[in-house]
Structure formats: C-alpha cells, structure tokens
Amino acid sequence: xARRSVLCHGSRAISLLYGNxxxxxxxxxxxxxxxPKAGFKPEKVAVVTKTTRYEFEQQRYRYAGVSEEDxxxxxxxxxxxxxxxxxxxxxxxxxxxxxxKSLKREGITVQVVKxxxxxxxxxxxxxxxxxxxxxxxxxxxxxxxxxKDKPVVGVNTDPERSEGHxxxxxxxxRAFPEALEKLCxxxxxxxxxxxxxxxxxxxxxxxxxVDLHEQQLSLExxxxxxxxxxxxNLNRTGTLHETFYKPSLLPVxxxxxxxIGESLSSRVKLKSFKPHVNLLLHRASYYEISVDDGPWExxxxxxxxxxxxxxxxxxxxxxxxxxxQAVEEVLKIGKSQSGLDIPLNQELIEKVTEEYNKSLxxxxxxxxxxxxxxxxxxxxxxxxSRQRGFATKxxxxxxxxxxxxxxxxxxxxxxxxGAIATISMSEEDQLxxxxxxx
Amino acid sequence: xARRSVLCHGSRAISLLYGNxxxxxxxxxxxxxxxPKAGFKPEKVAVVTKTTRYEFEQQRYRYAGVSEEDxxxxxxxxxxxxxxxxxxxxxxxxxxxxxxKSLKREGITVQVVKxxxxxxxxxxxxxxxxxxxxxxxxxxxxxxxxxKDKPVVGVNTDPERSEGHxxxxxxxxRAFPEALEKLCxxxxxxxxxxxxxxxxxxxxxxxxxVDLHEQQLSLExxxxxxxxxxxxNLNRTGTLHETFYKPSLLPVxxxxxxxIGESLSSRVKLKSFKPHVNLLLHRASYYEISVDDGPWExxxxxxxxxxxxxxxxxxxxxxxxxxxQAVEEVLKIGKSQSGLDIPLNQELIEKVTEEYNKSLxxxxxxxxxxxxxxxxxxxxxxxxSRQRGFATKxxxxxxxxxxxxxxxxxxxxxxxxGAIATISMSEEDQLxxxxxxx
Numbered sequence: 001x002a003r004r005s006v007l008c009h010g011s012r013a014i015s016l017l018y019g020n021x022x023x024x025x026x027x028x029x030x031x032x033x034x035x036p037k038a039g040f041k042p043e044k045v046a047v048v049t050k051t052t053r054y055e056f057e058q059q060r061y062r063y064a065g066v067s068e069e070d071x072x073x074x075x076x077x078x079x080x081x082x083x084x085x086x087x088x089x090x091x092x093x094x095x096x097x098x099x100x101k102s103l104k105r106e107g108i109t110v111q112v113v114k115x116x117x118x119x120x121x122x123x124x125x126x127x128x129x130x131x132x133x134x135x136x137x138x139x140x141x142x143x144x145x146x147x148k149d150k151p152v153v154g155v156n157t158d159p160e161r162s163e164g165h166x167x168x169x170x171x172x173x174r175a176f177p178e179a180l181e182k183l184c185x186x187x188x189x190x191x192x193x194x195x196x197x198x199x200x201x202x203x204x205x206x207x208x209x210v211d212l213h214e215q216q217l218s219l220e221x222x223x224x225x226x227x228x229x230x231x232x233n234l235n236r237t238g239t240l241h242e243t244f245y246k247p248s249l250l251p252v253x254x255x256x257x258x259x260i261g262e263s264l265s266s267r268v269k270l271k272s273f274k275p276h277v278n279l280l281l282h283r284a285s286y287y288e289i290s291v292d293d294g295p296w297e298x299x300x301x302x303x304x305x306x307x308x309x310x311x312x313x314x315x316x317x318x319x320x321x322x323x324x325q326a327v328e329e330v331l332k333i334g335k336s337q338s339g340l341d342i343p344l345n346q347e348l349i350e351k352v353t354e355e356y357n358k359s360l361x362x363x364x365x366x367x368x369x370x371x372x373x374x375x376x377x378x379x380x381x382x383x384x385s386r387q388r389g390f391a392t393k394x395x396x397x398x399x400x401x402x403x404x405x406x407x408x409x410x411x412x413x414x415x416x417x418g419a420i421a422t423i424s425m426s427e428e429d430q431l432x433x434x435x436x437x438x
Numbered sequence: 439x440a441r442r443s444v445l446c447h448g449s450r451a452i453s454l455l456y457g458n459x460x461x462x463x464x465x466x467x468x469x470x471x472x473x474p475k476a477g478f479k480p481e482k483v484a485v486v487t488k489t490t491r492y493e494f495e496q497q498r499y500r501y502a503g504v505s506e507e508d509x510x511x512x513x514x515x516x517x518x519x520x521x522x523x524x525x526x527x528x529x530x531x532x533x534x535x536x537x538x539k540s541l542k543r544e545g546i547t548v549q550v551v552k553x554x555x556x557x558x559x560x561x562x563x564x565x566x567x568x569x570x571x572x573x574x575x576x577x578x579x580x581x582x583x584x585x586k587d588k589p590v591v592g593v594n595t596d597p598e599r600s601e602g603h604x605x606x607x608x609x610x611x612r613a614f615p616e617a618l619e620k621l622c623x624x625x626x627x628x629x630x631x632x633x634x635x636x637x638x639x640x641x642x643x644x645x646x647x648v649d650l651h652e653q654q655l656s657l658e659x660x661x662x663x664x665x666x667x668x669x670x671n672l673n674r675t676g677t678l679h680e681t682f683y684k685p686s687l688l689p690v691x692x693x694x695x696x697x698i699g700e701s702l703s704s705r706v707k708l709k710s711f712k713p714h715v716n717l718l719l720h721r722a723s724y725y726e727i728s729v730d731d732g733p734w735e736x737x738x739x740x741x742x743x744x745x746x747x748x749x750x751x752x753x754x755x756x757x758x759x760x761x762x763q764a765v766e767e768v769l770k771i772g773k774s775q776s777g778l779d780i781p782l783n784q785e786l787i788e789k790v791t792e793e794y795n796k797s798l799x800x801x802x803x804x805x806x807x808x809x810x811x812x813x814x815x816x817x818x819x820x821x822x823s824r825q826r827g828f829a830t831k832x833x834x835x836x837x838x839x840x841x842x843x844x845x846x847x848x849x850x851x852x853x854x855x856g857a858i859a860t861i862s863m864s865e866e867d868q869l870x871x872x873x874x875x876x
Contacts, residue, residue: 163817302756318740318813322768323825329797330760330768333790334780342776352771359767375756379601387761 039186040151040434044109046126048118048141049096050133050157054089088158095157095173096132102176103130120144130155134162135314139408142255148192148430155179165313166255168436182436192430193310193364196254198405199422200413201247202397247422252407253429256311259406260396260415261285261303261374284377286399291371291391298399302375306394306423309364315409319372320360320388327353367425369394394423477624478589478872482547484564486556486579487534488571488595492527526596533595533611534570540614541568558582568593572600573752577846580693586630586868593617603751604693606874620874630868631748631802634692636843637860638851639685640835685860690845691867694749697844698834698853699723699741699812722815724837729809729829736837740813744832744861747802753847757810758798758826765791805863807832832861 051059061071072082096112103110113122115137123129123144131141131154138154145152156164156173164170172179182188262285285303288296307316328349335342362370372388398419404412405421415421489497499509510520534550541548551560553575561567561582569579569592576592583590594602594611602608610617620626700723723741726734745754766787773780800808810826836857842850843859853859 315813318815320764322764323814325825326758326760327768330765330790330794331772333793334769334772334786337789337793338780338786340778340780342772342778342780348772348776351775352768355771355775356768375753376761377756378759387763 040183040188041106041180042108042126042128042151044111044126045103045128045130046118046122047096047099047103047110047112047130047132048122048137049112049114050092050137051115052085052089052092054085057085088161091160092133092157095155098174099130099132099155099176102180105177106180115140118144123150126150128153131167132157134158134164135166136409138166139255139410142195142431143252143408143410145431146253146429148428148432151190151432151434153434166310166433168434172436179436183434188434188436191364191433191435193255193433194308194367194425194427195429195431196258196306196308196369197424197426197429198250198252198254198258198407198413199247199424200250200405200415200419201422202419247420250413252411253431254311254407255308255431256314256408257305257307257316258421258423259303259305259315259409260287260398260403260421261406262400262403285403287403288397288399289371290395291389292393293395296397297385299373300377301373304396305372305374307370307372308425309362309366309368309370312361312370316370316372317357317360319374321357322353324349324353327356365430367427368392369423369425392424396421396423478621478626479544480546480564480566480589482549482564483541483566483568484556484560485534485537485541485548485550485568485570486560486575487550487552488530488575489553490523490527490530492523495523526599529598530571530595533593536612537568537570537593537614540618543615544618553578556582561588564588566591569605570595572596572602573604574847576604577693577848580633580869581690581846581848583869584691584867586866586870589628589870589872591872604748604871606872610874617874621872626872626874629802629871629873631693631871632746632805632863632865633867633869634696634744634746634807635862635864635867636688636690636692636696636845636851637685637862638688638843638853638857639860640857685858688851690849691869692749692845693746693869694752694846695743695745695754696859696861697741697743697753697847698725698836698841698859699844700838700841723841725841726835726837727809728833729824729827730831731833734833734835735823737811738815739811742834743810743812745808745810746863747800747804747806747808750799750808754808754810755795755798757812759795760791762787762791765794803868805865806830807861807863830862834859834861 057075058071061074066074075082075085100110100112111122111125115133118140128151129141129145131138131152134156135154138152141152141154154164154167155176156162156167156170159170159173168179284300286298286300287304288298289304290296305316305319307314328344331342331344331349331352335344362368368390369392370388370390371394373386376387398415398417398421400416403415405415406412495513496504496509499512504512513520513523538548538550549560549563553571556578566589567579567583569576569590572594573592576590579590579592592602592605593614594600594605594608597608597611606617722738724736724738725742726736727742728734743754743757745752766782769780769782769787769790773782800806806828807830808826808828809832811824814825836853836855836859838854841853843853844850
C-alpha cells in the first residue's frame with residue numbers, strides 16, 4: 001500500500017503556526033530565507049522520560065531497604081546482569097541529557113517529567129512534548145494528548161534495544177541539534193496520525209467520564225463498586241440492580257490498537273476474594289462482531305485486534321505476518337497440488353514473504369481501521385468469514401466471562417457479557433507528529 | 439503426517455487386563471467368542487461432570503440470595519438468554535443421566551462427581567473415569583491421573599456447542615450402551631496419549647511437591663510467601679534472601695500443551711497492593727530457548743506453545759493454521775513474483791489450505807514435542823530462526839517481568855526472570871484412552 005503524501009497538510013501547518021502558541025520563524029536562528037517557510041520552534045517543551053529496567057528493579061526492592069550491592073546479587077541470582085541493566089540505564093540517561101541540553105541551547109524552556117509524573121497539566125503547559133524512551137513511552141505521551149494541534153516528537157533513547165518505530169530515525173538520538181535545526185528550517189513534514197475512539201454501552205462497564213489524572217483511582221473504585229453492586233444493593237435496598245448504560249464515548253484515543261479479549265486471570269476472581277490466586281485460565285474469547293453495520297457474526301478466537309495505520313506496524317503486524325517457513329510450505333503444497341513446475345528457490349520464498357508482510361502495513365494518516373481475528377477457532381461449532389480486513393466502523397458485543405478492551409497495551413476497560421463497543425475514527429482525534437527525512 | 443497405528447499396544451492391553459483390577463471378559467454379557475478378546479468392562483466408574491454456564495451464573499449470584507426470576511432478568515440485561523442457558527444445562531444433565539443409567543444397567547458401580555469435588559481419592563477409587571462434559575472436562579480429569587494404566591473415557595455431553603475432540607464420537611452421547619457394548623467386545627483400541635513433563639529450576643518458582651488435592655491453596659500460599667520473602671527475611675533476620683532452587687519435577691502432566699508467556703496483569707501487582715487495579719499491560723514475552731540441547735536463542739514474542747500430538751489439534755492448531763484468505767494472498771504473490779501462469783481457482787486455494795493445516799496435526803502417541811513461537815517479534819533488535827518445529831527436549835529461560843507457564847489452560851506456575859524450564863516427555867506419563875470406530 002503506497003504511502004499517501006501529507007503535503008496537503010502543509011498549508012494547514014502554516015495557518016496553525018500563526019494561529020496558536022507556536023512562535024513564528026526567527027530568521028536570526030536559522031538560515032535566512034526570503035519566504036517564511038513552515039518552520040517550527042517551540043518555547044516550552046516537556047520531555048517525558050521512560051522508566052528503565054534498572055530503575056524498575058530498584059523501585060521493586062526499595063521498600064525492603066535493599067542496597068545496591070544486594071540488588072546486584074539479587075539480579076545475578078536471576079541470571080540478569082546488574083552491570084548490563086545499569087549500562088542501558090546510563091545510555092538512556094545520557095541521551096536524555098543530550099536532548100535537554102540541545103533544547104536549552106536554543107533558549108527553549110524545558111521541563112523533564114518522569115513517566116509517573118506525566119499528566120494533563122504537563123500537556124497544557126507545554127507547546128510541544130518530547131517522548132524520551134521507546135515506543136511504549138510514545139504511547140503513554142500520546143495517551144494524554146487530546147488536541148490535534150499539540151506536536152509530539154519521539155526520540156529513541158536506546159536504539160540498540162528498542163525498535164522505536166514511533167520515534168525519529170535513530171541517528172538523531174545523539175545528533176538532536178540537527179533535528180531541531182531541520183524543524184526550525186521547515187525541513188520536515190507534519191504527520192497527523194489517525195487514532196481510534198471507543199463508545200461503550202450495555203452492562204458491565206463504567207462509562208462515567210473521569211479526569212485523566214485521576215483515571216487509575218476512579219476506574220478502580222468504579223470497577224470494585226460495580227463488582228459488588230448487586231450485593232450492596234440487595235443488602236441496602238432489598239432489590240437487585242445492574243445498571244444498563246447508554247453509549248458513552250470513552251476518554252481515551254488509541255494510537256496503535258484496541259485489543260479485545262479474555263483476561264488471563266479470569267474466573268478465579270469470582271470464585272474467591274484472594275487477589276493473588278495463581279490459577280490463570282486461558283479462555284478463548286467469545287464475542288459477536290459487525291463490520292460497517294453488516295450482519296452480526298459470532299466468533300471464538302484468542303481475541304480481536306483493531307488497529308490504525310500506525311498500529312499496523314505493531315502488534316497487528318506480528319499477528320498477521322508469515323514466517324518464511326510457512327510461506328515455503330504453502331508454495332510447496334501449491335506447487336504439488338497444481339502440478340506446475342514452479343522454481344521454489346530461497347530467493348523467491350524471501351521475496352514472496354517480504355511482499356506479503358509488506359501488504360499488512362498501511363499509512364498512519366489513513367482513516368480506516370484494520371481488524372484481525374487472532375487465532376480464529378473454526379470447527380464444527382464456530383466459523384469465521386474473514387480473518388481480517390479494513391473497515392470504517394466496528395461493533396463488538398462481548399460474550400466473555402471476564403474480558404477487557406486494552407488500549408495501546410496500557411489501559412484497559414472491563415468488557416463483559418452484554419457490553420457493546422463501537423469502534424471508529426474521527427479526524428478530531430488525530431495526533432500531530434513529525435517526520436524528519438533520514 | 440500419517441497416523442501411526444497403535445496396534446502394537448494390543449498385546450500390552452491384554453497383559454494389563456489380566457494383571458490389574460479390570461475384570462476379565464464375561465462371556466455371558468457379550469457375544470460369545472471362542473478366543474478371549476481384549477475386552478474391557480470396569481466395575482467402579484467415576485463420572486466427572488462439567489459445570490454448565492447456567493450453573494456458573496447461578497453460583498456467581500448465589501451469595502446475593504438471587505432468585506431464579508432475578509437471575510433471568512440479570513441475564514436478559516446482559517443480552518444472554520436465560521432460557522438458552524437452561525436448555526444447554528438440561529441437555530447436559532440429561533446426557534449425564536443417560537450415561538449413568540447405561541452403566542448401572544451393566545451392574546457397574548457408579549459415582550457421579552462434580553468438577554469441584556474431583557480429586558485423587560476419586561481417581562484411586564475408580565478403575566475407570568468417564569469425563570462427562572467437553573474437552574475442558576477431559577483436561578481436568580486427565581490432570582489428576584498419573585498412572586498410565588487407568589483408562590479415561592470422554593463423552594461429549596453437548597455436541598452442538600462443544601467440539602469434543604478428546605471425546606468419543608458424538609453419536610455415542612445418546613447411544614452410550616453401544617459404546618459399552620463395543621468396549622466389552624473388544625471392538626476398540628487403546629490409545630496411550632503422550633504427555634509433557636516439566637522440570638523447573640532457578641529463582642522465582644515454587645518446586646515443592648504438593649498434594650494435588652491441596653494444590654490451589656498451597657500454590658497460592660507459596661506464591662504469596664515468595665513475593666514477600668525478601669521483605670519478611672529482611673524484617674526477621676536482617677538479611678536478604680532469594681532462594682535458588684535445583685531442578686524439580688513438577689507434579690503435573692500436560693495432555694494438550696504448555697504455554698509460556700507474560701501474564702496480562704503484569705507490573706501492576708508490584709506497584710501497589712490493590713488487587714483489582716485495572717491497568718492491564720500486554721507485554722511481549724522475552725525468553726531464551728534451546729531446542730534439543732542446541733544453542734540458546736533470545737526471543738521476543740506473544741509466548742511459546744509446546745504441545746503433544748493430542749494438543750496439536752488444539753491451541754497449537756489455532757496458532758499455526760492459515761485462513762484461505764492468507765493462502766490465497768501467498769499464492770497470488772507467488773504467481774506474480776514467479777511470473778508463471780498458475781490457475782488460482784477457489785478449489786486450488788481450498789485444497790492447499792486444507793493440506794497445509796492438516797500438516798500441523800500429528801499423532802497423540804507420537805513421543806515428540808511440537809513447539810510454536812506465537813507472533814514472533816522480528817525486527818532490528820530481535821530475530822528468530824524457526825517459528826516452529828519438532829523436538830525431544832526444550833529448555834526455556836525466562837527473561838520476563840511476570841510470566842507464567844500454563845498447563846492445559848488450567849494450572850499455572852510463576853515463571854519469572856531467572857527461572858529455567860526443561861520440557862520433555864516420558865513413556866510413564868502416558869494417559870490411557872479409548873478409540874471407538876465411528
């Protein structure tokens with residue numbers, strides 16, 4: 001699928017540039033040019049940093065008053081390398097310092113914000129947000145940006161370990177001034193990445209809009225409350241009550257994908273109130289799906305993945321891609337079944353595999369959704385028409401015991417039997433990002 | 439892959455028949471035959487029954503003192519049909535009664551045991567166990583049978599809703615006396631299904647053998663204890679302690695598969711002690727794998743599935759099978775890349791798809807393991823040599839944050855960073871089952 005040009009956004013960039021808080025081009029800081037180009041130079045930048053594995057391990061044992069020496073031993077026992085983790089941590093930290101220094105050198109006001117401190121206030125304060133980490137950090141940063149005018153830039157602070165396909169090309173990690181220079185000169189293009197929005201209705205959900213800053217706590221409270229509503233109400237009022245909610249737009253926008261499926265720690269929660277019971281069940285997910293207002297179809301699978309163009313390179317890609325081993329097998333069988341003398345050399349197999357996998361990826365500014373049924377269960381009892389395809393709108397009704405909808409692998413919503421999700425896209429949900437040529 | 443004959447087990451069946459508690463053939467009950475055939479007639483049969491969805495929903499609200507009328511309303515609100523669930527429940531119950539009556543009519547002593555009451559004492563008492571439910575019930579029944587001499591027979595009590603590939607052909611569900619007759623006459627063959635055994639070593643595991651009856655409780659206690667060992671020890675003794683365990687054989691045998699992967703409810707448990715916090719993370723699983731004592735390879739994927747011949751028709755099949763849509767696409771690209779005029783009609787696509795998918799299934803008495811890497815992550819940073827293949831032995835070292843090994847979708851073991859699992863097969867772990875011709 002050929003990438004669509006985003007040049008049409010150029011004029012929009014100019015009008016936005018002069019119509020909002022971004023400072024117009026300063027001729028003194030960049031190469032002089034008689035025509036003002038759509039350059040970009042922010043005044044206030046928030047740099048959101050990831051938590052490294054080293055920091056995570058430290059925090060994990062902090063409450064136990066573990067010393068560095070103890071931590072080293074603990075990690076060694078697990079077969080992890082303390083030195084290795086510390087090295088990656090230092091690389092990340094050093095790259096963050098490089099970014100911060102580069103920004104300050106241009107007279108830009110910088111606020112460095114740890115992942116855990118990042119919230120809507122930070123988003124409001126900054127005119128640009130830089131994600132300093134990997135793709136996970138970019139997803140987190142995006143998750144709190146709801147305006148399609150606020151630019152978000154990703155920098156991969158550990159290129160050797162992180163794929164960073166949402167980040168700038170890796171060469172800019174240690175050459176960030178170059179990136180700033182190009183931005184200033186307009187040698188870049190805006191990429192408005194389409195995102196997914198969710199409506200939920202039915203039972204077993206919490207639709208009340210909550211302040212994003214409070215989301216974690218409120219959702220938890222609401223979910224716990226919901227789980228015991230029946231009992232509470234019975235005790236208090238003598239009547240049973242399960243609330244049926246009308247369609248509500250959820251306060252999230254998905255940059256990569258929505259995944260719908262059974263939680264692993266499924267029925268156990270219902271059987272006992274012991275939080276750490278370790279009997280995890282892999283249950284198939286059972287739901288009904290309607291594509292573009294088409295007929296409802298019952299499906300059983302390992303879950304449903306609905307992605308954006310951005311997400312078509314992420315989990316969706318891994319669900320659908322084929323290994324050379326599989327392609328070779330298909331071609332061999334095709335050869336033997338058709339009786340034709342097809343030369344099945346390694347080169348052909350590689351080419352076919354590559355082209356097949358490439359066809360799974362589409363442009364981030366494409367306004368279509370792409371759905372994939374993960375490991376569809378097709379047998380005497382269940383069937384599935386299409387394993388994957390494009391759509392403008394998807395409706396999914398849960399028939400699950402204890403399922404969830406996971407947004408960008410980071411936030412989830414209960415999605416139990418009776419809940420109906422409507423998944424769609426709207427231009428207002430776009431995320432404004434930057435593409436620098438390599 | 440052609441099915442291997444199990445006729446070689448015939449003589450073994452006879453020696454077992456006369457060497458254990460099974461009663462020898464009674465000429466008076468079956469068609470007379472001059473030669474004693476390897477017939478099979480048990481004296482004490484335990485019938486283990488599944489929990490129907492209807493029973494589950496009832497139990498779910500029982501504590502709230504919900505009446506049938508209330509339950510009906512609750513289900514209706516969720517879009518579920520109370521009548522539908524009750525109908526499936528009645529079908530199952532009626533089929534169980536049919537089985538029990540058929541057994542009693544032959545003078546066999548029957549004990550009907552609900553799923554929750556099934557334990558090692560029941561296994562010891564019975565000379566044969568019948569699973570009355572679906573494949574899930576068969577897996578449960580098998581999970582407590584450790585002797586390769588104890589026959590297990592599965593009957594599918596809801597053929598319209600359940601696949602039952604571990605059960606007798608569906609025609610015997612309402613014609614169980616026929617099945618008993620054939621067993622009696624020796625018109626069947628034994629199928630010793632190979633199972634998987636697990637050794638665990640390293641940190642982050644609980645290797646202590648526990649009474650299966652107590653397993654749920656003990657595992658939980660041990661897991662909770664393990665999670666706080668560091669802190670407890672520090673408080674009590676002033677020293678930090680993480681136990682490194684030597685290789686231990688776990689008290690489980692897998693009939694379908696072992697699945698290794700990250701739990702969904704990952705880091706959240708470590709950050710807070712709130713059991714129902716709903717921030718679920720989908721994390722890729724990171725581990726190292728060595729096939730048949732080969733070189734260690736680092737992999738990142740959605741998990742690793744290691745199955746038996748029996749399991750090759752289950753989850754493994756769904757992981758690896760291809761939809762016609764995908765096969766068609768591969769053949770189309772192969773055609774265009776090779777420049778050959780291959781006639782790609784629907785019939786060819788169907789045939790190729792069918793043959794490809796058939797090649798994923800192998801015989802339950804095959805002593806090999808089959809491993810599949812689920813959604814391998816292949817990028818700048820990670821690579822994977824083979825996505826799947828056969829093996830005699832597999833070693834896996836966890837590099838996961840919070841992963842588990844799930845046995846037959848029903849029991850799990852912590853499998854965190856530093857833990858090493860050795861996965862293999864042994865003849866002594868076989869499960870004795872029955873194959874009746876259709």
